[in-house]
Every structure is written in C-alpha cells, then in structure tokens.
Amino acid sequence: MSTFAERLSAIEEKIAAACARAGRSRDEVRLMAVSKTHPAEAIEEAVAAGVRLFGENRVQEFERKSESLTTVVRAGAVREGIAVHLIGHLQSNKTAKAAKLFSGVDTVDSLKVAERLSEAALALGAQLRVLVEIKLSDEAAKTGAGPDSEELRLLFERAADLKGIAVRGVMTVPPLDDNPETARACFRRLRELRDGWAQAYPRLSFDELSMGMSGDFEIGIEEGSTLVRIGTALFGKREYPAA
Numbered sequence: 063m064s065t066f067a068e069r070l071s072a073i074e075e076k077i078a079a080a081c082a083r084a085g086r087s088r089d090e091v092r093l094m095a096v097s098k099t100h101p102a103e104a105i106e107e108a109v110a111a112g113v114r115l116f117g118e119n120r121v122q123e124f125e126r127k128s129e130s131l132t133t134v135v136r137a138g139a140v141r142e143g144i145a146v147h148l149i150g151h152l153q154s155n156k157t158a159k160a161a162k163l164f165s166g167v168d169t170v171d172s173l174k175v176a177e178r179l180s181e182a183a184l185a186l187g188a189q190l191r192v193l194v195e196i197k198l199s200d201e202a203a204k205t206g207a208g209p210d211s212e213e214l215r216l217l218f219e220r221a222a223d224l225k226g227i228a229v230r231g232v233m234t235v236p237p238l239d240d241n242p243e244t245a246r247a248c249f250r251r252l253r254e255l256r257d258g259w260a261q262a263y264p265r266l267s268f269d270e271l272s273m274g275m276s277g278d279f280e281i282g283i284e285e286g287s288t289l290v291r292i293g294t295a296l297f298g299k300r301e302y303p304a305a
C-alpha cells in the first residue's frame with residue numbers, strides 16, 4: 063500500500079503534466095481532496111501532507127467528523143486557510159447547518175437553496191463561496207440545475223443580490239460512462255455555457271470551473287477545469303456501510 067503522501071505526489075505529477083499538455087499554468091488548477099466516507103484521521107493525514115481544500119458530501123457526516131478533528135486542524139483552518147466545501151446535494155432544510163460547517167457550497171441548484179444559505183450565512187456574519195451545480199446528463203439520479211431551465215435563470219438573476227453568498231462559478235458531474243470522451247464532451251459543453259453566462263450575468267463571477275474526479279481529472283484540466291475533486295485516487299476505495 064502506498065502512503066497518502068505518495069498518492070498525492072503521483073496526482074500532483076499528473077496534474078502538472080495535464081496543465082503542460084493544455085498549455086496552462088499549474089497554478090490555474092486547484093486540488094480538492096474528497097474525504098467523504100473517510101474518517102477524521104484521513105483529513106488530518108492529508109492536512110499534514112499539505113492538502114488545504116476538502117470536499118464532503120453530507121452535512122451530518124461532516125458534522126460528526128468535525129467534532130473529532132484535532133484542535134491543530136481546527137486552528138489551522140483559520141491560520142493556514144484550510145477549507146471544507148460541501149459537494150453533495152443540499153436540501154433546503156439543512157442550509158443553516160451547512161452555512162455553519164462549510165466555507166463553501168459547490169452544489170447550489172435552486173434559488174430557494176441560495177436564498178436560505180444566504181440568510182443563514184448573514185446570520186453568522188459570514189459570506190459563503192458557492193458554485194452552481196449544472197446537470198448535463200439525463201440520469202435521474204443526478205442533481206443540479208438544467209442549463210436551459212427557468213430555475214437556473216432565476217438563480218443567476220437574483221444571486222448577486224444575496225449578500226450572504228458569493229457565486230464563484232459552476233460545477234458538474236459527467237454521466238457515468240466508461241468512454242472518457244463522454245466526460246470530455248460534457249466538460250467542454252460546461253465551459254462553453256460558462257463563457258456565455260459570464261457575458262450574460264456580469265454581476266456574478268464565473269471564474270471557477272469545477273470539473274474532473276479520480277477517473278477523468280486530466281480530461282477536466284485539458285478542457286479548462288480550475289478545480290479537480292479527487293477522492294478514490296487519494297484516499298482509496300470508499301466503503302459504504304451496508305444499507
């Protein structure tokens with residue numbers, strides 16, 4: 063078994079190579095370590111290896127985990143810029159908790175969730191960074207706002223007035239498919255849509271393009287990703303408790 067640090071450095075090499083292939087600078091792409099299902103100790107180990115940005119899928123899971131993170135990591139969160147973002151679907155009845163636990167929510171997909179998150183953040187005297195999740199596949203299990211939906215139009219029109227959130231860009235999860243070119247087409251489409259939205263909604267920032275996971279992050283980088291979300295390739299296979 064390799065160590066976390068070895069897996070991290072292998073991924074770092076691949077990120078650097080993909081940036082070079084795409085003629086991009088390495089510092090245009092950030093790495094998010096997706097620690098969902100893994101224990102607090104896995105986060106501690108990643109922090110020790112230099113990781114500063116984490117993704118978690120569930121509000122309650124991270125609430126439990128955050129209680130067992132050592133004070134070193136908790137203090138580091140302020141001192142060294144450690145950030146944890148929610149990358150799983152957020153229900154509107156969990157927005158208050160989410161605003162307290164996370165420094166960013168990367169899966170906002172409705173005006174209602176955006177409004178509630180904004181209110182919750184304002185009540186805490188904070189501002190949350192958010193990404194809007196876009197659904198580009200027909201899979202019923204996928205969440206996100208459709209690129210041509212009325213919901214998305216409303217969200218983009220109103221978001222700039224919600225002072226508790228700051229829209230930074232968009233994210234997507236491509237359809238499940240063994241052919242990597244399916245992911246490429248999806249990433250390319252999101253980048254093109256993003257370019258259009260950046261023109262249409264100049265009060266919002268669309269700088270962040272969160273695309274690419276363990277199996278397709280190099281393709282994501284080639285297609286313009288600024289944030290790759292890597293779980294399995296860093297932490298190993300996830301084990302879900304029997305349902």
Ligand SMILES: *Cc1c(COP(=O)(O)O)cnc(C)c1O
Binds near residue numbers: 096235277
């Ligand atoms: C789980 C998850 C990831 C990480 O997936 P891996 O294939 O394990 O790298 C990335 N993004 C989202 C939204 C996820 O839910």
